[in-house]
Amino acid sequence: MTVLDVSHVTKIYNVRGAGQIRALDDVSFTLRSGQTIGLVGQSGSGKSTIAKILTQLETPTTGEVLLDGKPVPRRGRGLREYRQRLRMVFQDPFASLNPYHSIGYHIERPLRLDGVVPAAEIDAEVRRLLERVRLTPDAVIDRRPHELSGGQRQRVAIARALASRPSLLVADEPVSMLDVSIRLGVLNLLADLQREEGLGVLYITHDLATARHFSDEIIVLNQGLIVERGSADDVILRPQDPYTKELRAASPDPEKHFASASGILGGAQ
Amino acid sequence: MTAIAPIPTGETHDDALVVGTTATRAVKGHARVPWRFLGSRALFYLFTLWAALTINFFLPRMMKGDAVDQYLARNRNVSPEAAEALRALLGLDTDKTLWQQYLDYWGLLLRGDLGVSLLHGLRPVTEVIAQALPWTIGLVGFATIVSFAIGTIGGAVIGWRRGSRLDALVPITTFLGTIPYFWLGLLAIAVFSVNLEWFPIGKAYGVGSKPELSLEFIGEVIHHGTLPALTIIIASLGGWMLGMRNMMLTVLDEDYITVAQAKGMPNRRVLWGYAARNAVLPQIQSFALSIGFIVGGTIVMEMVFSYPGVGKLLLDATNAKDYALMQGVFLILTISVLVANIIADIAYAFLDPRTRQTEA
Amino acid sequence: MNAPAAGTPETLAVRTRTVAPASAPTFGSRLGAAFAMFRNGKSLTGLAIIGFFVLIALFADVLAPYPPTKVDNARRFEPPSADHWLGTTHIGEDVLSQVIHGTRGVIVVGFLAAAIATVIAIAVGVIAGYLRGWKSESLSALTNVFLVIPGLPLIIIVASMFEEPPLWVIAAVLGITGWAWGARVLRAQTMSLRNRDFIQAARANGEPLRRIVTVEMLPNLMALIAASFVGTVTAAILGLTTLSYIGVIPVTTYNWGTILNWASAQGAFRQNQWWWYLPPGLCIALIGVALSLVNFGIDEYVNPRLRSAGERARALRKKGIDVNDAVTAVRSIPARTTTPDDELAQNPSR
Numbered sequence: 001m002t003v004l005d006v007s008h009v010t011k012i013y014n015v016r017g018a019g020q021i022r023a024l025d026d027v028s029f030t031l032r033s034g035q036t037i038g039l040v041g042q043s044g045s046g047k048s049t050i051a052k053i054l055t056q057l058e059t060p061t062t063g064e065v066l067l068d069g070k071p072v073p074r075r076g077r078g079l080r081e082y083r084q085r086l087r088m089v090f091q092d093p094f095a096s097l098n099p100y101h102s103i104g105y106h107i108e109r110p111l112r113l114d115g116v117v118p119a120a121e122i123d124a125e126v127r128r129l130l131e132r133v134r135l136t137p138d139a140v141i142d143r144r145p146h147e148l149s150g151g152q153r154q155r156v157a158i159a160r161a162l163a164s165r166p167s168l169l170v171a172d173e174p175v176s177m178l179d180v181s182i183r184l185g186v187l188n189l190l191a192d193l194q195r196e197e198g199l200g201v202l203y204i205t206h207d208l209a210t211a212r213h214f215s216d217e218i219i220v221l222n223q224g225l226i227v228e229r230g231s232a233d234d235v236i237l238r239p240q241d242p243y244t245k246e247l248r249a250a251s252p253d254p255e256k257h258f259a260s261a262s263g264i265l266g267g268a269q
Numbered sequence: 270m271t272a273i274a275p276i277p278t279g280e281t282h283d284d285a286l287v288v289g290t291t292a293t294r295a296v297k298g299h300a301r302v303p304w305r306f307l308g309s310r311a312l313f314y315l316f317t318l319w320a321a322l323t324i325n326f327f328l329p330r331m332m333k334g335d336a337v338d339q340y341l342a343r344n345r346n347v348s349p350e351a352a353e354a355l356r357a358l359l360g361l362d363t364d365k366t367l368w369q370q371y372l373d374y375w376g377l378l379l380r381g382d383l384g385v386s387l388l389h390g391l392r393p394v395t396e397v398i399a400q401a402l403p404w405t406i407g408l409v410g411f412a413t414i415v416s417f418a419i420g421t422i423g424g425a426v427i428g429w430r431r432g433s434r435l436d437a438l439v440p441i442t443t444f445l446g447t448i449p450y451f452w453l454g455l456l457a458i459a460v461f462s463v464n465l466e467w468f469p470i471g472k473a474y475g476v477g478s479k480p481e482l483s484l485e486f487i488g489e490v491i492h493h494g495t496l497p498a499l500t501i502i503i504a505s506l507g508g509w510m511l512g513m514r515n516m517m518l519t520v521l522d523e524d525y526i527t528v529a530q531a532k533g534m535p536n537r538r539v540l541w542g543y544a545a546r547n548a549v550l551p552q553i554q555s556f557a558l559s560i561g562f563i564v565g566g567t568i569v570m571e572m573v574f575s576y577p578g579v580g581k582l583l584l585d586a587t588n589a590k591d592y593a594l595m596q597g598v599f600l601i602l603t604i605s606v607l608v609a610n611i612i613a614d615i616a617y618a619f620l621d622p623r624t625r626q627t628e629a
Numbered sequence: 630m631n632a633p634a635a636g637t638p639e640t641l642a643v644r645t646r647t648v649a650p651a652s653a654p655t656f657g658s659r660l661g662a663a664f665a666m667f668r669n670g671k672s673l674t675g676l677a678i679i680g681f682f683v684l685i686a687l688f689a690d691v692l693a694p695y696p697p698t699k700v701d702n703a704r705r706f707e708p709p710s711a712d713h714w715l716g717t718t719h720i721g722e723d724v725l726s727q728v729i730h731g732t733r734g735v736i737v738v739g740f741l742a743a744a745i746a747t748v749i750a751i752a753v754g755v756i757a758g759y760l761r762g763w764k765s766e767s768l769s770a771l772t773n774v775f776l777v778i779p780g781l782p783l784i785i786i787v788a789s790m791f792e793e794p795p796l797w798v799i800a801a802v803l804g805i806t807g808w809a810w811g812a813r814v815l816r817a818q819t820m821s822l823r824n825r826d827f828i829q830a831a832r833a834n835g836e837p838l839r840r841i842v843t844v845e846m847l848p849n850l851m852a853l854i855a856a857s858f859v860g861t862v863t864a865a866i867l868g869l870t871t872l873s874y875i876g877v878i879p880v881t882t883y884n885w886g887t888i889l890n891w892a893s894a895q896g897a898f899r900q901n902q903w904w905w906y907l908p909p910g911l912c913i914a915l916i917g918v919a920l921s922l923v924n925f926g927i928d929e930y931v932n933p934r935l936r937s938a939g940e941r942a943r944a945l946r947k948k949g950i951d952v953n954d955a956v957t958a959v960r961s962i963p964a965r966t967t968t969p970d971d972e973l974a975q976n977p978s979r
Contacts, residue, residue, distance in 0.1 A: 055833040083835045095826040100848040110834050160830075317774045324778070328786055429953065432942025447917030449867055451874050452889065452910035459898045459906075470899075519932070536953055558776060558810075565781030569871055583782060584875060587789045595789075599782050606779050 002068060002085065002167035002200060004031040004054075009063035011049050011224075023049040025224040026063070033167045033200040036191075038215030038232065040205060040247070046224040047204045048091075051172040054202070055088045084114045087161040091173040093153035097145040103130075103156050104141040110163040129159040133189060151182040155189065162193065168200045176205065187214055208251050212236045220244050310614045314607050321603040326374050328599070329359040329592050351385045358384045359592050383600070384593035388586060394597035398579060402601065404473055405578030408494055409567045412501040419502070420509025421552055425545040427510065428517025439514060442507030450566055454500045454573035461496060468496045471575035497574045501566065512555055516548035550621050557613035560606050665930065672926025678919035682912075685729055686736040693726035697883065709904050716904035719895040727888050728908050734884035735866055735916070738800045742865035745804030747858045750811030755842060755850070757812070758819025769816060775809035784868065788877045799878060803865045811857035818853055822846055856927045863920045870913050885909035 011024040024046045031037055041047050052058040054065065056072065056079065065072050067086075073079045090096035097106055107126045111117060117125045127137040133155040145153055154174060161169060171190060175183040187210055194201050205211050211218055211232065218235040220228040220243065228241040239245045357373040365373070377383070383394035420442075427435045445453070462470045474489045520526065521544055529539045568580035575581065579598055586594035667676060685692060694714075701721030709716045715724035757768035787802055788794065794802075822828060823846075831845050847854075872878045873886025874893070892898070892906045942952040 057829055057833060080835050083833065088830070088833055090826045090830060092826055096830050098827040098831075098845055098849075109831075109836070113835055157830075160834075164834075313770060313773060316770060317777050320774050321778050324783075432940070432946060432952065443921055444914070444918055447863065447867075447921055448914040449870055449874075449886075449910065449917075451871055452906075452913065455889075455893060455898050455906065456910070459901070459903075463899050463901070515928070515932075530953070539953075561777060561779040562781075564779040568781055568785070569875070572875055583785065587785055587877065590789075595786055599786060602779050602782050606777060610777060 002033040004086070004168055004200065005066040005069075006030070006050070006054070007064050007066060009050075009053060009060040009065065011046075011053065011058065012061045022224050024053075024060070027221075027224070027226055028063075029219055029226070029229070031168060031200045031202055034198045035217070036194060036201040036203055036215045038203045038205065038211035038218040039221060040208060040211050040218055041221035042206055042247075044223070045221040047206075047221060048172060049224075050221075051088060051170050051202075051204060054086060054170050056083065080114075084164045085166050086168040086170065087164060087166040088170040088172060089154070089157050089161050089174045092177055093150045093157060094145060096157050097153060099145055102142050102144060103148070106156060106160050107163055110160060114164040116163065116165055125163075129163055130156075132162070132193070133159045135159075150178050151186060154178060154186055158186075158190065158193070162197070165197075166199070168202070169194070170202045170204070172204045173206070174203075175210070176207065183210070190214070208236060208247060220247070306618050307615065310611070314611055318604070318607055321607075322375075322378065322600065325596055325600055325603075326371060329596060348391075351391065354382050355384045355593055358596060378600075383597040386586075386591055386594040386597075388589045388591040388594060394594055397594065398582065398597055398601050401577055401579045401582050404576060405567055405571070405580060406605075408498060408576065408578065409501065409563065409570075412498040413505070413563055415498075416502040416505045417509055417552075417556060420506045421513045421549060423506075424510040424513025425517055425540065425548065428514040428521065428548070429540050429544070431518060431521075439507075439511055442510050444507070445503055446505065446507030448504070450500070450504050451569045451573050453504055454497070454570060457496055457500050458573070469493050471573075473577050494576075497570050497576055501570060504566070505563075508559070509552070513548060513552055516551055517544055520544050520548045550617065553613055553617050553620065557610050557617070560609045560613075564602055564606055667923070667926060669926045669929065671922045671929070675919040675922030675924075675926065678915065679923070682732055682916055682919075683736055686732040689730050689733055693723075693729040695723040695726045697722060697727040697730045699723070699726075706900075706902060708902075715908050716902070718891065718905060724888075724905055724908065727883070728885065728912060731883050731885045731888055731909065732912070734796060735869065735913075738796055738803065738869045738884070739862045739866040741797065741800035742803035742807065742869075743858050743861035745801060746808040746861045746865075747811060747854065749804070749808040750815055750857060751854060753808070754812035754815025755819045755846065758816040759823055759838075759842060759846070765816075769813075772809050772812045772816065775806070776813060780806045781868070781871075784872065785875070785877050788872060793879050793881060799869065799872075800865070803868050804861075807861055807864055807868075811854075811861065814853060814857060815850065818850060819846060822849055852927055852931045856924055856931070859920050859924045859927070863917055866913065866916060866920075885913050 006027060006029050009024055009027045010022070013021045013023055015021060027046070027050065029037065039047055039050065049058065053060055056074075059074075067082055072082050097103075104126055107129055108122060111122050111125055112119075126141065130137040130140065135152060135155050140148060140152065140156070145156075148156070158174075169190075174190065175186050178186060190201065190203075191214060193199065203211065203214055215232050218228075218230065218232045219226055220235065220241065222243045228235055228239065228244045235244060236248065239248055354377055357370065357377055381395060383398075385391045386394050386397045389397045423438070427438060458470060461467050469492065471493075473493050474486065526539060526544055529543050530536075534543075564580075567578065568583060570576065571578045571580035572584055579601060583595065583598040583602075585591075586598065667673065699722060701717065704713070704717050704721045705719055707713060707717045707721075713723050713725065715728065718724060718727070753768055753772060757765050757772070759765075760768075784802055784806055788799070791798065828841065828845060831841050836845070869878070869884060870886030870889070873884055874890045876890055878887075886909075888909045889906060892902070892909075897905045945952050
């Protein structure tokens, strides 16, 4: 059981000559393995900042991140071990893969860096990972990212994240740049993997519907502040905070709009 | 242990623009006039000036010692004060420490004393340079501005009319730019001065004339200056045209151009008010950067045409091993380049609304 | 693709198809991909011309009909003839042989200076782009200082301090004064690369710094480095010939600039001895054009807009539309015989 504590994290950015921007304001939550938390908010709310802080690409201005009760080390062996246990899936499936390297290379690197399996078994492990994300290894291993579709690339990104056998996964809007028709497939893959591996997943998104579908608990972020949190159903179906209510009202609802548009469409289904 | 890229505790990753955060909740804000941008540029230029002057200080000291000694030995009728200044400038005071020499050097500079020129009858270096500088600035400044204007406007039109026959102008002008400039100048002389005899062979004015502010003299100057100016313009046109055309092509692909056209704006306005206006900003930046190269071209031009500017001064000084003059000319050239860069930066700061906005 | 796992929508199962396995890339195909930027008409033409000059430089001794310094006082200032294809100089030396031998100095100094400058530019530029804060700013300030200080006067003064500088010294001086431009461009590009997700992913995965720079970033910077290198060769060749013509570089070294120096000193321009002063200048111009062509080719590879903009406009003009027209003409399209759904069933994708 791995426990990640985000404890009173505040992040302030300086803009030269224009003051400061408070991206995160006293944010705290706990992520445990086997659990999924949905982090919901509009663009500019601080969601990506959280992801960067958790992956140690940024440091908090105040507050800290604790893994199993101990602060995350800033360098050296401790940092490396932390990084092996927490991995990230990025939003843009094209930008997160190096256009010059093959798919096999992308999956191989974390295996080599973290020594998860002995060198002789690396090829087999690469194939196994690709199969787990439901890609055909022979078809993709030697291709470059631009030869794959968006959905396939995102699966590769997930396979890369799983390579080091992490306990925790940060998924930063993993499907928002994919076609709507394949989003569910990728999300269900993530759900299956989470169940099978017992991962703790922080699912960052602006889409309430998928957040509810996918998460146990939901945290709502508005301009760096947590405005509401609770079980997924509670937050979505019985929102307390005015901002959450606004978010929910802004979600498209086919029934609501169909009634007013039926005149234009002439009653066609 | 491999060298993982840790985040050193001292380093701040808080620059919002660098990190690219989309967070919007501002805590403190303050509006400013665009002095910050200009202020940081001014700081940079001061630093560059200091670096250039320090290089200038070390240059003669890097030469073989006997060369400089011979220099003074050759010229006995140098006055004691002048000799003193020359020693300080050229590093002959071996009895003083390097640091003391450096301070003496700065003292001289701040007093405006650059030594005396052996080549020019022991006149002060500042005087010699002051006489030559206007010729250079006049000719090269004029030619460069004309070339920049024609090249930029031409590039804008060529970019706008992409796919037309005008596209052929680009490789032609680029070819003219890759021809070594001195060769172009010599060819121009061979064709226009020697064979056709339309223009005089060189110099800024006729051999017997004296500089004065008469119409006749000005006419002579223009007559003598046409060929050098023309060669500079033709040689540098290609660069401006190509740069502007490429920027135009990139800008014309942008959606806001399509929106402007869809709104029904007349083509003329879209071309000049929208596209060219945005494409010209990088042009100004590259103009600032190319000033150093323009200076190089000047030196060549003045040699080819025997034009009495600072470039020719430098070359004559180099050949005659007049070290004080060499040092002085390098100093003036560097300062001119810095001044031109500052002017270009000021122009850019006021033209680009983004620099004004990030301050506000 | 196998049967869909429980929970995946039906449509996903219909749309997937097996992708034919790709053959493992051979070394040849990888090399071809790396040099894709050179695979267009302009670049190839330029490279061919440069190759021609390199061959001449290599085989100068064999190709030149006479030793370049062979004096023949009986045949001075002669226009081109059967014996001397490019005529003779003021003391009867064969101009063609001089031009052929001059190629060596130009090629060696040009490429060596560019190599030195590019290595420095990569080191300073990429590191300055990757680091942040004061380290990056100070490297950038250093670059800008070298950029602003006028190069030619500095080289003139430095070169005049040497008596008979060997070729590599000249190349080193040209290289050290010429790296700043490339460094500046590389720094800007590296900074933008650094924020790309795949670099962030590499950092988050714990890749060591040297691997991030060499394996992840450098391949993406190749086109820029190539363009910078080519541009520096041009500048170095022009600088070398100009300095030789001025006389700052002593006239004992052979290159096209020194030939022009002699020609000019002997009044060839005033006496219309075109066979002496035209060929060296034309050679410099030709190699300059070749290098520009290569750079144009790289430009179009990097920025496809440059390549296609003119083509698109021409294609439109053939249809009678001006690319700058605000209104697009509407035409009638022949009726389709299949519906979009039929097409999709015939060609399942993804």
